[in-house]
Amino acid sequence: MAQRDYVSRGRSPQKKKPASKGRKPSGNAQANVPTGQKLPIVRLVGVFALVIGFGAFLWSIKDNVEDDVDTQASRPVAPTEESLPELPEEEWEYIKTLPGYEVEVEVKEQEKSDKRYLMQCASFRTRAQAEEMKAKIAFQGLEALIRHSSGSNGDWFRVILGPFESKRDAEKAKHSLRKVNIATCQIWYWNL
Numbered sequence: 001m002a003q004r005d006y007v008s009r010g011r012s013p014q015k016k017k018p019a020s021k022g023r024k025p026s027g028n029a030q031a032n033v034p035t036g037q038k039l040p041i042v043r044l045v046g047v048f049a050l051v052i053g054f055g056a057f058l059w060s061i062k063d064n065v066e067d068d069v070d071t072q073a074s075r076p077v078a079p080t081e082e083s084l085p086e087l088p089e090e091e092w093e094y095i096k097t098l099p100g101y102e103v104e105v106e107v108k109e110q111e112k113s114d115k116r117y118l119m120q121c122a123s124f125r126t127r128a129q130a131e132e133m134k135a136k137i138a139f140q141g142l143e144a145l146i147r148h149s150s151g152s153n154g155d156w157f158r159v160i161l162g163p164f165e166s167k168r169d170a171e172k173a174k175h176s177l178r179k180v181n182i183a184t185c186q187i188w189y190w191n192l
Contacts, residue, residue: 116190117170118162121182130157133182137161140176163190 045075121137121144124130130146137144138161164170170187177185 039153077170113166116165116186116191117167118160118164119170119174119185119187120158120160121177121185122159123153124159127157130159133159136180136182137177140180142173144177161185 008047012052029112037096089175104148121129122133124133127148134144134146144161147160161173162170164173167187174185174187
């Protein structure tokens, strides 16, 4: 198969003029200059003429400005604070009537329970995992304990918090642990 030249395929053929060695350009060198090179000189002269014309126009109108400065200075001045009318004195009724109203609310005394609460957050097979959980809890300002328990299914290390005097205190601690993604805590009665 013959090789094809795909690069120059879409180009139009260019005529090359043979370069003459040792010849000096003739005195008619400007005649050989294409008209495309004369065009930028004409444009530059045209732009220069427009700039000079614009400058002459601005010079001719500089003395034709009207004196509006005096009319602007004679505008009326805004009224001062002394010319404002006096505010009417307002009388509010609720200031007089509110002290006469009193709302009585009956608050039940919270019963103190003799039960105390504990919170178990995890149970691990190894003590190292339990110590790691205890450290996470300590960063939240709570103190945890690790309790070892042995049963029929092996040894377990439980991470517990407490005792709490009320369930509300235990719930408060549980919510603070949820902020650091410890959401496995359970609240039980203290029976240890």
